[in-house]
Amino acid sequence: MTIFDILHETYSAIFANKVRSGLTMLGIVIGISSVIAMLSIGQGAQNSIQSSIQSIGSNLILITPGAQRGPGVQISAGRGSAKTLTLEDVTAIQQQATNIKAIAPEVSGRYQVTAQGQNTNTTITGTVPDYQSVRNVSIAEGTFITDQNLQAGSKVAVIGPNVRDDLFGVDVDAIGKKIRINKVDFTVIGMTVAKGGSGFGSQDDLIWMPLSTAQRLLSGDEYVTTISVQAPDSNSSAGIQAQITDILTTKHNIKNGVLDFSVLNQADIAATATSITQIFTILLGSVAGISLVVGGIGIMNMMLTTVTERTREIGLRKAIGARNKDISLQFLIEALMLTFIGGGIGIILGWLISFLINYFGLIATQVSWFSIILSFTVSAVIGIVFGYYPARRAAGLNPIDALKYE
Amino acid sequence: MIDVKNITKIYDPDANAFLALDGVSFKIEDGEFVAIMGPSGSGKSTLMHILGALDTPTTGTYFLDGKDVSSLTDDELADIRRDKIGFVFQSFNLLPRSTVLRNVMLPLIYSGVGEEERDRRAREALHASGLDETHFTHLSNQLSGGQIQRVAISRALVNNPSLILADEPTGNLDSKTGEIVLGTFQKLNKELGRTIILITHEPDVAEHADRIIVIRDGKITEDRKNHKKKDAVLELAKINSLKQ
Numbered sequence: 001m002t003i004f005d006i007l008h009e010t011y012s013a014i015f016a017n018k019v020r021s022g023l024t025m026l027g028i029v030i031g032i033s034s035v036i037a038m039l040s041i042g043q044g045a046q047n048s049i050q051s052s053i054q055s056i057g058s059n060l061i062l063i064t065p066g067a068q069r070g071p072g073v074q075i076s077a078g079r080g081s082a083k084t085l086t087l088e089d090v091t092a093i094q095q096q097a098t099n100i101k102a103i104a105p106e107v108s109g110r111y112q113v114t115a116q117g118q119n120t121n122t123t124i125t126g127t128v129p130d131y132q133s134v135r136n137v138s139i140a141e142g143t144f145i146t147d148q149n150l151q152a153g154s155k156v157a158v159i160g161p162n163v164r165d166d167l168f169g170v171d172v173d174a175i176g177k178k179i180r181i182n183k184v185d186f187t188v189i190g191m192t193v194a195k196g197g198s199g200f201g202s203q204d205d206l207i208w209m210p211l212s213t214a215q216r217l218l219s220g221d222e223y224v225t226t227i228s229v230q231a232p233d234s235n236s237s238a239g240i241q242a243q244i245t246d247i248l249t250t251k252h253n254i255k256n257g258v259l260d261f262s263v264l265n266q267a268d269i270a271a272t273a274t275s276i277t278q279i280f281t282i283l284l285g286s287v288a289g290i291s292l293v294v295g296g297i298g299i300m301n302m303m304l305t306t307v308t309e310r311t312r313e314i315g316l317r318k319a320i321g322a323r324n325k326d327i328s329l330q331f332l333i334e335a336l337m338l339t340f341i342g343g344g345i346g347i348i349l350g351w352l353i354s355f356l357i358n359y360f361g362l363i364a365t366q367v368s369w370f371s372i373i374l375s376f377t378v379s380a381v382i383g384i385v386f387g388y389y390p391a392r393r394a395a396g397l398n399p400i401d402a403l404k405y406e
Numbered sequence: 407m408i409d410v411k412n413i414t415k416i417y418d419p420d421a422n423a424f425l426a427l428d429g430v431s432f433k434i435e436d437g438e439f440v441a442i443m444g445p446s447g448s449g450k451s452t453l454m455h456i457l458g459a460l461d462t463p464t465t466g467t468y469f470l471d472g473k474d475v476s477s478l479t480d481d482e483l484a485d486i487r488r489d490k491i492g493f494v495f496q497s498f499n500l501l502p503r504s505t506v507l508r509n510v511m512l513p514l515i516y517s518g519v520g521e522e523e524r525d526r527r528a529r530e531a532l533h534a535s536g537l538d539e540t541h542f543t544h545l546s547n548q549l550s551g552g553q554i555q556r557v558a559i560s561r562a563l564v565n566n567p568s569l570i571l572a573d574e575p576t577g578n579l580d581s582k583t584g585e586i587v588l589g590t591f592q593k594l595n596k597e598l599g600r601t602i603i604l605i606t607h608e609p610d611v612a613e614h615a616d617r618i619i620v621i622r623d624g625k626i627t628e629d630r631k632n633h634k635k636k637d638a639v640l641e642l643a644k645i646n647s648l649k650q
Contacts, residue, residue: 005515016503312498319460319495320561321488321516323481399460403495 001326010334013306014341024302025342027295028382032346032375033353034288036367039374040354042281044365049273053266055195055203057135059101059234060266061241063089063227063248083223084252084260090227092251097243101232104131105224107214113167113207115179120166124181124207126214134230137208142175142190145210149189153212157181158190162205181207184217234267241265289378295342296382303335303390314394315402328395335387336380343379347372408434408457408569408601413466413476415452415624426452427463428624434603436568439595441604441615441632449624451573454605458493458571459486471568488516492562494572499558500546506532506557507542513565531560534598535590552583559590563600570594570602576611582645588614589638614638 014021065084090105106127113120131137132144140161149156157179159167164174178185186209195203215222229244231237241263248261307314314327354365415427426449434440444450455461456468459475460483468476475486487493492513500509507528514524532542535556546554555575562570572591576584592614594600604615612618613636620628 001515001518012503313501316495316498316501317512317516318484319458319487319493320513321484321565323484323516325481326516400455403498 006330006333009330010337013334014337020302021338024298025338025345027298028339028342028379029346029349031288031292031295032343032379033350034291035285035375036347036350036371037353038284038288039281039371040365040367041357041363042277042284043368044363045280046274046277047366048364049277050270053270053273055136057228057230059231059237060134061229061231061237061244062264063229063244064262065225066260085224085227086222087224089248089251092247093229093244096247097240099232099236100240101230102130102134104128104134104228105211106131106226106228107211107219107224108226109219111181111218113179113181115167115177118167120163122163122205122207124209124214124218126209126211126218128211134228138193139190140193144190145208150210150212153216154210155184155186155213156189156209157186158192158208159188160192160204160206161194162202163207164191182218237265237267292378292382296386299335299338299382300386300390303331303387307331307390307394311397311402311405314397315399315405318399319403324395328391331391331394332384332387335390336383339379339383343376347375407436407471409469411467413456413463413468415456416464426624430626432619432626432629434601436601437599439602439616440619441606441612442619442621443606443609443612444621445607448621450605450621453621454571454573457603458491459483488513489565490568492565492567492570494555494558494562494570494575496574496577500554502547503545505543505545509546509557510561510564513561517565527564531564534563534594535560551579552586555579555587556590563594568601570600572602573605582642585638585642585645589642592638
């Protein structure tokens with residue numbers, strides 16, 4: 001008996017009972033499509049979080065002031081806990097830390113910005129030219145802050161595309177125009193490329209100016225709010241993180257171990273986010289997997305019914321010379337065919353669900369080859385596992401009893 | 407050639423043992439048309455199962471074409487049925503969802519005959535049993551009782567078996583259709599030299615054969631040449647004339 005003959009038998013058996021075969025397949029369709037859709041949502045969430053993290057720069061170490069305070073011990077209470085980092089810290093790190101690629105201090109705060117009668121409220125960041133490479137800022141038009149701007153304390157600003165849209169309108173050339181912040185006019189010298197992403201705050205709704213200008217005209221003191229340090233690669237960032245902690249602990253003369261600053265490593269953030277989304281994906285996938293198992297039991301149920309119904313057919317086939325192997329293969333292939341067709345439809349449906357979620361902008365889903373291969377394999381395994389017992393039962397029927405069966 | 411020697415069959419040997427066949431022996435030469443007759447419970451079905459390699463005897467030997475069939479495994483028995491025996495049953499002879507041609511081909515499919523060859527042989531067998539070509543592509547549940555039996559006979563023929571075994575083939579048919587089916591057997595026996603064993607409980611049916619073996623309570627009580635053999639063609643003419 002060739003495989004073509006078996007497929008012919010299977011085809012006619014499945015189509016003889018269209019409704020029942022269809023409903024049985026539906027179980028597999030739902031199972032497979034939900035596995036694919038859930039994994040694609042998980043993958044999409046992971047990608048979007050990763051790209052948000054990557055959009056703030058690569059191999060970054062962020063130093064922020066006074067995140068930790070011990071109970072009963074107020075650190076620098078007189079100056080306020082958020083103001084512990086200065087440019088001297090930056091210099092100390094530059095001089096003492098080995099192997100850092102770049103360092104960019106910044107001072108930022110939210111201000112009302114006006115231009116040509118329009119106004120917006122956004123984050124103003126005073127920083128240095130190195131910021132551009134440390135934080136992956138690409139310039140679409142004009143230039144970023146230069147060393148000259150920094151030394152002169154120029155009243156210039158680089159704006160994000162969202163700020164341009166809010167203040168001047170979409171696609172308007174903003175270079176050379178004036179914006180007013182805190183009663184001071186600034187000249188726009190550049191605009192950044194749109195980055196998208198939202199996870200860690202939009203990178204497009206920002207204004208940058210020279211650090212010296214921001215300290216003098218906006219914050220009014222010499223503190224910085226964040227120091228970004230770039231490590232040459234992801235392997236060395238943990239070592240640099242430790243060095244910086246040591247340097248600043250010594251510099252700030254901290255003896256009781258309660259730090260007035262915190263050092264965050266981007267690799268740690270990324271790893272944490274990845275492990276969270278992975279758990280989330282596994283959770284979604286296993287819920288979908290349960291429905292797949294239920295679908296498989298549906299297949300087994302149908303096959304057992306079929307074997308009982310077709311007892312006389314099995315008897316006849318045996319009487320005219322079918323071996324046990326021929327019978328069991330026929331029923332096994334029938335179960336496999338149901339799961340394969342169900343699996344195929346499920347993959348298409350799952351992909352469609354994922355596409356629609358993407359299309360309506362809920363989350364940027366991504367169907368991976370892995371999930372397709374996984375669900376195809378799983379449906380094949382389900383067909384074999386849940387088809388095996390009914391097939392064995394069919395093959396084991398005694399031809400005389402099967403022929404007498406009413 | 408069929409050589410049955412001292413066959414016994416005991417069902418349920420441990421608890422309430424039932425002796426279905428008790429020392430049955432006979433020989434059937436190639437080309438014979440034999441009827442095995444007996445009332446229900448006589449053991450003729452058990453004998454049919456053993457002759458058809460669906461079952462094996464408890465003791466005794468059964469040689470089919472010189473091969474001992476009485477002690478084979480399930481798969482070996484399946485191969486014997488496939489290659490050497492053609493069955494015609496009383497009912498449920500055909501797969502309802504398949505066409506006539508496909509049904510006749512089925513034994514060839516199991517013996518792995520190629521597609522063109524099996525189509526040719528199936529058509530040949532259908533012609534031999536006298537089924538009209540227009541029915542070849544019909545589904546078997548669109549046929550009448552007599553047509554179904556003739557398709558079943560074609561299927562029994564298609565593998566060129568040593569033996570055609572018919573179990574009450576006219577049991578579900580009216581007498582006219584029954585004569586047509588019996589006529590098909592007589593024609594196959596006379597013209598193609600097929601060995602045919604007809605199992606029946608009706609003496610009328612048995613009398614279409616050349617030889618009648620009567621079985622009762624698991625023993626052969628009679629094994630005789632049939633001197634008043636009925637010719638199905640004449641019988642059919644008789645029935646038709648009675649109706650008019």
